[in-house]
Amino acid sequence: MDNLRHANQLLHWAEQQQLTSQQLQQAAEQVKLQAVTTDWLAQANRLLLLAAVMLLCSAVIFFFAYNWPLLHYLAKMALAGTAVLLSGGIAVVSASDSLQRRAALFTCAILTGALLALIGQTYQTGADIWQLFAGWAALISPLVLLSKSRASYLLWFVLLQLALWRYLDSNAGFWSLNHAQLLLFASLANLLWLLFAEFALRRLGVTQHKPLLWLAALTLLAPLTFAGILGVWESNYQLNLLSYLLTAGVLALWYFRLQPDLLIFALVLFSAIAVSTAMLSRLMDGADGFMLVNLLALYVIGSSAAAAVWLKKLLQEAQHDQ
Incomplete structure (x- = not known):
């Protein structure tokens, strides 16, 4: 995988125009810019290990769900705690930055949530579900930082999002669309996550951070665009x-x-097309309905087509520079 990391870094520099095409060709003599058989096998090993972790965690959770009435609550706690400690112990004895350690930390993070749910179900704490997600995210934060794993950061991010949206909905009826300030608050929270993904993830050891960055941008733009259209x-x-x-x-x-x-x-770009379409419809409010619908349709089709052509040109230029 080191070869792929080096190749990705070279292509990234070329995309940033820090390397010319001639310099990239010279570097390609030392580092292969395309994946070879060993790279494919290494990637398959990663996918199989992730599938094994997910299946193992699912097996533990379904074991408790199926045998719930048959187990004493102390036995449930002991088994769940043992699973968490066992996965954490495997992470401790594994080599630093190894794939096994990342998988063990990811397993420990998932099982921590299962243990929290078990405690809440056993003792009927009465806590709202957003508190479960928030507490889960807080408890696994050290594990996520140690793992340097995209899977662990993805789990952490999903938990924070679930806690945020559940909190907004349970405390203010968020989806009633009468709370502009709450929607602004949600956008601000997602902006902070985007800044974290852009500036902090690489410094924390997550080298392949782009998918998380793209997800952060999507979760920011979705509510922001929706609010912009309402505005x-x-x-x-x-x-x-x-x-x-x-x-x-x-x-x-x-x-x-x-x-x-x-x-x-x-x-x-496509978000801007959506908001500008709303602006155009507001500007022509009161016009003939048939003319308005057709004009808006022409605008959406034309602007989307122009954006697609421009993006394709930008992509071709980036590939040519490489």
Whole structure:
């Protein structure tokens, strides 16, 4: 996998225009830029290990679910705690930064959630489900930092998202769409996650951080775009619209000029098409319905096609530079 990491770094430098095509060709004589058989086998080993971890954790969880009435609560706690300690012990004795250690830490993180759910179900604590997700994410934070694993960070991120959205919905009826400030708060939280994925993940040892960065950008732009569209029509969402315009502008500048990332730029571009379509419909509010629908359809089709052509041109230029 080291060869792939070096190749990825070289291609990344070429994408950032820090290497010319001639320099890239010279580097290709020392490092193979395409995967070989050993790389495919190593990747298959990773996928099989991840599948084994997920199946093992599922087996533990379903064991408790199936035998719930037959086990004493102390036996349940002892078995669940033993599973957590065993996976943690395997991580301790495994080599640093090894695949086995990452898998063991990921297993320990999942089983920690199962243990928390078991405690809540046994003692009927009355806690809301968002507290389970938040507590789970807090407890596994040291494991995630030690793992340097994308799978562990993905689990951590999903838990934080579930805790956030469940908290907003349970405390304020979030999905009733009457809470512009809460939607703004959710966008701010996702912006912090995007900044963390952009600037912190590589420093924490996650070399292949791009998928997490793309997911963070998607979770930021989805509620932000939705709020921006509402802001076109609803006065209480105008601050959300302003936040969308500022954030989308900064993201477009950053991921088009300063730190090029074609996928995130494409998300911003199509998000802008959605919000601008809402603006156009608001501008023509009161016009003939048939004309309005056809004009909006032509605008969406034309702008989407133009964006696709532009993105394809940018992709070809990036590939040519490489």
